Amino acid sequence: MPFINSLYPAIPDARAAVYGTESYPDLNGIVLFCQMPYGVFINAQFHGLPPISKSNPNRFMGFHIHENGNCSLDENQELAFTGNHYNPDTQLHPSHRGDLPPVLNCNGYAWQSFLTDAFRVEEIIGRSIVLHALPDDFKTQPSGDSGSKIGCGIISAGQL
Numbered sequence: 001m002p003f004i005n006s007l008y009p010a011i012p013d014a015r016a017a018v019y020g021t022e023s024y025p026d027l028n029g030i031v032l033f034c035q036m037p038y039g040v041f042i043n044a045q046f047h048g049l050p051p052i053s054k055s056n057p058n059r060f061m062g063f064h065i066h067e068n069g070n071c072s073l074d075e076n077q078e079l080a081f082t083g084n085h086y087n088p089d090t091q092l093h094p095s096h097r098g099d100l101p102p103v104l105n106c107n108g109y110a111w112q113s114f115l116t117d118a119f120r121v122e123e124i125i126g127r128s129i130v131l132h133a134l135p136d137d138f139k140t141q142p143s144g145d146s147g148s149k150i151g152c153g154i155i156s157a158g159q160l
Contacts (some may be wrong), residue, residue: 062132062146
């Protein structure tokens, strides 16, 4: 059986509804997590991403699982309570288990699917999924210099 056929009928084991901060009120998305025998299949889709312009030429955006499941805004209207990237093995970036492939902004929309064996779904329940304003550079410590956190969602068990 082709690989894609083994993924297509999967029912999500977890999901996160992602919402933008007050500076990005139109940002919305959904991230689905399916535990497969060979890893976790992740399907993410977003709309209302920041427009690409001369002042904001970033088409790629950092995308990570953070250690805390808290998308509350602090007094500066920032997502300060998500904590660091999910990193139970205390590895250097970009080897954190919560480091995910960047999102590609296509005229305010993005869709991506990928497979990772960095964690199991049960490890990330209750943590947050975070979208950043800038691309992850995959070298700067501790988090890839991916800019402000513009969107966040709590990973919850179960289907939509």
